Amino acid sequence: MIEETATVVDATPDHIWVEARARSACSSCGTQDSCATSSVSKLFGMRRQQLRLPNQFASSVGEQVIIGVEDQVMVTASLAAYILPVVLMIVAAIAADIYGMSDKQQAIVALLGLLLGLFGAGVLTSNRLMQRYFQPQLLRKITPHPQPLSLKGRGEQEFLLQEIPHERS
Template sequence: MIETPATVVAVKPGVAWVETVRQSACGSCGSAGSCGTSVVAKLFGAPRSRLRIDDAQGLRVGEQVVIGIPDGTLVRASFVAYLIPLLFLIAGSGVATHLGAGEGGVALTGLAGLGIGFWVSGRLTGGPSARERYRPVLVRRAASAEVGIPMLF
C-alpha cells in the first residue's frame, strides 16, 4: 500500500475531503539550492491535491489521517496512462512512414494515433464510471509524530 499523510478539510455523512501536499524531488537532492524547479516551487508554495474518501470512522475537519492506494493500482494506472498512448503514437507514425507519407503526414498520423491511444486508455480504465477503483482509502488516523512529509531515500 502506498501511503501519504493528509488533512481533513471537509466532511459530510459517510464522506470526507482530504488535502495532501504533492511530493516532488525538490529539496531532496544536492542541487536544490541552484535548481530552477526548486526556485519556482519556493515562490509558489507546495501544490495541494484535494481528494474524496469514504469516511466510516467519523473524521473531523483539521484531523490528520493517512490515506493510501494499493501498489498494483498505481502501476496499472501509470501503464495505461503513459505507455498505451505512446505505443499508439509510435505505431501510427511507423505505419505512415512505411506507407511513404511525408513528414507532415507522419506527424498527423502520429497525433491521430496518440488521440486513439488516449481513447483506448479511457476505455481500459472504465472511464468516469470506474473512478471508484482508483480512489484512495482511509488507512488510519495519523499520530501527531507521523504527520510530517515522508523521508525519501
C-alpha cells in the same frame, strides 16, 4: 502501498474530504538549492488536492489521516497515462511509413496516434469501475503524541514520564 498524510477539511457521518499537498520530487533532493528545476517548481507553488473518501473512522475536520494507494494501482495508472499514448503514436508512425506517406504526413499521423492514446487513457480511467480502482483508501487516523508528564520527587529532581504507544499485532 504508497502512503501520504492528509488533513480532513470537511466531514459528514458518511464521507470526509481530505486535502493532501502535492509535492514535487525536488522537495526531497539534496541539491535543490542550486537546481534550476527546483526554482521553477517553487515558482509555481504547491498544488492542493481534495479527495472524497468514506468516513470509516469517524474523522472530524482538522484531523490528520493516512491515505494510501496500492503499488499495482500506481503501475496501472502509469501504464495508462504514459505507455498507451506513446505506443499508439509509434504504431501510427509505423503504419504511416508502411503506407508510404511523406515525412510531414507521418508526423501528423504520429501526432494523431498520440492524441488518440491520450483520449484512450482518459476514457479508460474515467469509467466508474476504474475510478473506484484508482481511488485512494483511508488507512488510519494519526493519533497525536501524548504530552510528557512532569513529576517532582523528594530530591526536587524532575522525572519525565511519557506513554509509549504500542501497536497491536
